[in-house]
Every structure is written in structure tokens, then in C-alpha cells.
Amino acid sequence: MVKYVLPLTHPLLHVVDVSVTLSGLKILDNVSIGIPEGAVTGLIGPNGAGKTTVFNVISGFVQADSGQVRFDGTRLKHIKTHHLTSMGISRTLQGVGLFPSLTALDNVLLGGSAQVKSGIVADSLAMPWTDVEQRRLRERAYAVMEEMSILDVADRFPSELPYPVQKRVAMARALVSDPKVLLLDEPAGGIGAGDMADLARIIKSWVPNRTVLLVEHHMELVMDVCDLIWVLDAGTVIASGSPEQVRTDPAVLAAYLGEEED
Ligand SMILES: Nc1ncnc2c1ncn2[C@@H]1O[C@H](COP(=O)(O)OP(=O)(O)OP(=O)(O)O)[C@@H](O)[C@H]1O
Ligand SMILES: [Mg+2]
Structure with a gap:
């Protein structure tokens, strides 16, 4: 079914x-x-x-020579990661990118630190948190960890967790800010069939409340x-x-010739 007509x-x-x-x-x-809402x-x-590079341009890690990124009709300029989060855009990194010395819970809390006036760093320096903000963020962290079925590993360090569980922690970190837009860079990389089915169910459950841009090599999932x-x-x-149009496009088939699906 063709749901979106381009442009x-x-x-x-x-x-x-x-x-x-x-x-x-x-x-x-x-x-x-173009990424449609919902x-x-x-x-x-x-x-x-160049897929990750597109994510890097959107999130301001990489500067474009020309062109622009627009969000909700407004041009994004000189974007810093915490601006992105407060605008409602969140991303996961290819791989996992967790902080090894922080527990799963603290890694997840970091994803929401742009929303509270102080953060985990300030906390470790014994600076005052705003109690209400802190409590809200913690509640939200527990909720997304439950959504990702990782509540039981909240106090574990990344190195103690299997890779697919680390990927779930990374996704919870992106979700904790309750983003309107989620950029997922290979969320299924290195995970098995069971986790992949779970991931498909979770991604589908987000729309239409969230907007998702998904980079993936697993064609079944895509x-x-x-x-x-x-x-x-x-x-x-x-x-x-649409998936049907792209699946049978001769240019796409040619580009993937010789490429093996993961
Ligand atoms: N900092 C850099 N300097 C030079 N070349 C780079 C740099 N970063 C990425 N590249 C190159 O840019 C191209 C696109 O890289 P990118 O990571 O965006 O691809 P990708 O589509 O995400 O690939 P993959 O599916 O392997 O993750 C690659 O050829 C890569 O080697
Ligand atoms: Mg990439």
C-alpha cells in the first residue's frame, strides 16, 4: 500500500x-x-x-557544505546535542555508546539530563538537584526501562550485560526525554531473532505518537x-x-548486488 506520495x-x-x-x-x-510526522x-x-552521516548532519555532529535541515518548518542551525533533546529529537548511536563506568540506570538518566537544570555530573559534585525534576526524570527512566524490559538490570554496568541488552539500554537512554522524533542507527545490529521481533513490536507501538527515522541493514525489519x-x-x-516500491526498484537491487544482508 502506498501511504505517502512524494514529495x-x-x-x-x-x-x-x-x-x-x-x-x-x-x-x-x-x-x-523528507520524514513525515507520526x-x-x-x-x-x-x-x-552515508546513512550515519545524514544522522550526524541532523544532530549537528557534522557540518554540511551546503543545504539545510528543517524541523517543523524551522531551519536547524548550530545544533548541539542538548538543544536537540530539548527540541524533542533523540538519537541512538550505531553500536551502543554507553558509558562503561555508569550503571544502566545512570546511563538512561543521562539521556534526560538536558531537561533538568542540573545533571548527573552536577549530582556527583554534590550540587543541588531540583527535587521535582529529579523525581520526574527517575520515574520516566524506570518507565522506559520497563518498556524495554531492562528494569532488572538497572544497577548493572554495561560490561556485565549481553550486547542485545546493552542495545536496549541505549534505546531507553534515547527514549527517556520522551522525544517527538527518534533517530535509530542500526538498532537491530548484533541482536537475534527474538530481540528483533520485540524491536519491531516496540517501534510499531510508538507511532503515531512518535516519528521514527530508522537506519537498518535487516531488510525484514525495515x-x-x-x-x-x-x-x-x-x-x-x-x-x-513504499516498502513494496523500494523492494522491487532496479536501482536498489543493483546497489545491493554483491552486498550480503546481515
Ligand atoms: N570523518 C570522516 N572522514 C572521512 N570519511 C569519512 C568520515 N566519516 C565517514 N566517512 C566515510 O563516509 C562514507 C559514509 O559513511 P557513513 O558512516 O555515513 O556510512 P553508512 O551508510 O552509515 O555505512 P554503514 O552501513 O557501514 O554504517 C564512508 O565511505 C566513510 O568511510
Ligand atoms: Mg552507519
């Missing part, structure tokens, strides 16, 4: 004609990607296509959860459309 009339998040050069190499070349949008493509898919290859958009 989208009012994308919530809009990457517009973005080009990026890193170390003298053109990594993204005039990339435009849906799951996939961003797929072979290794090195085809199952996405309403709209963009395909990148070597820094350019080569296809877009």
Missing part, C-alpha cells in the same frame, strides 16, 4: 539538498530526505552509503515496520517510496 507536503523533519565533504571526499551529494521512515543503503523508505548509495538518494 511530501509537510515533512516534520526535512533534509534539504545537503552535501557533505569529509577529508576531501564527497560523502553526501545533494541529499534530500510514521516510521527507513533510511537504507549499502555500507558506506520492510515490516517502515511506512516510507529512502535509499542512499554512495552519497546520493537512488530511490524512495
Whole structure:
């Protein structure tokens, strides 16, 4: 079923004609990607296509040579991670990126620290927390850890947890700020079939309240959860459309030739 007709009339998040050069190499070349509100949008493509770089441009880690990112009609400029969180955009990193010396709970709390006036660092320096804010954040952390079925490991350190559980902690950290938009970079990387089915169920449960941009190599998951898919290859958009349209697109099949699905 074709749910979205391109170009989208009012994308919530809009990457517009973005080009990026890193170390003298053109990594993204005039990339435009629209992300509709309240849906799951996939961003797929072979290794090195530029998917993580798109996330890095949206989150301000990487500066575009030209083009812009618009959120809710407003251009994002000089974005810092904590600005992003307070605007309602949250991301997970490819891999896990947890702090090894913090418990699972403290890692999750960090994801909400932009919303309280003090943070975990201030806490360790014995600076005053605002009690109400702190209590609210903790309640929210417990709620998202329950949603991700990781409440039982709240006091464990990342190195004590199996990789798929670490991925759940990382996702809880992204969720704790109650984001409107979630950018997920390979959430199914390194997890098994059971966890993948759980992940599909969880992602579907978020919409239409949340908007999701999903980078993934697992095509089964992508085809199952996405309403709209963009395909990148070597820094350019080569296809877009519904899962059915993208699955049979000759340019997409050609780009994936020789690439093995994980
Ligand atoms: N800081 C950098 N300097 C130079 N090249 C870079 C830099 N970061 C990324 N690249 C290159 O940019 C290209 C796109 O990388 P990116 O990580 O965005 O790809 P990707 O689509 O996320 O790939 P994967 O599926 O393997 O995660 C790759 O060729 C990568 O080697
Ligand atoms: Mg990547």
C-alpha cells in the first residue's frame, strides 16, 4: 500500500539538498530526505552509503557544505546535542555508546539530563538537584526501562550485560526525554531473532505518537515496520517510496548486488 506520495507536503523533519565533504571526499551529494510526522521512515543503503552521516548532519555532529535541515518548518542551525533533546529529537548511536563506568540506570538518566537544570555530573559534585525534576526524570527512566524490559538490570554496568541488552539500554537512554522524533542507527545490529521481533513490536507501538527515522541493514525489519523508505548509495538518494516500491526498484537491487544482508 502506498501511504505517502512524494514529495511530501509537510515533512516534520526535512533534509534539504545537503552535501557533505569529509577529508576531501564527497560523502553526501545533494541529499534530500523528507520524514513525515507520526510514521516510521527507513533510511537504507549499502555500507558506506552515508546513512550515519545524514544522522550526524541532523544532530549537528557534522557540518554540511551546503543545504539545510528543517524541523517543523524551522531551519536547524548550530545544533548541539542538548538543544536537540530539548527540541524533542533523540538519537541512538550505531553500536551502543554507553558509558562503561555508569550503571544502566545512570546511563538512561543521562539521556534526560538536558531537561533538568542540573545533571548527573552536577549530582556527583554534590550540587543541588531540583527535587521535582529529579523525581520526574527517575520515574520516566524506570518507565522506559520497563518498556524495554531492562528494569532488572538497572544497577548493572554495561560490561556485565549481553550486547542485545546493552542495545536496549541505549534505546531507553534515547527514549527517556520522551522525544517527538527518534533517530535509530542500526538498532537491530548484533541482536537475534527474538530481540528483533520485540524491536519491531516496540517501534510499531510508538507511532503515531512518535516519528521514527530508522537506519537498518535487516531488510525484514525495515520492510515490516517502515511506512516510507529512502535509499542512499554512495552519497546520493537512488530511490524512495513504499516498502513494496523500494523492494522491487532496479536501482536498489543493483546497489545491493554483491552486498550480503546481515
Ligand atoms: N570523518 C570522516 N572522514 C572521512 N570519511 C569519512 C568520515 N566519516 C565517514 N566517512 C566515510 O563516509 C562514507 C559514509 O559513511 P557513513 O558512516 O555515513 O556510512 P553508512 O551508510 O552509515 O555505512 P554503514 O552501513 O557501514 O554504517 C564512508 O565511505 C566513510 O568511510
Ligand atoms: Mg552507519
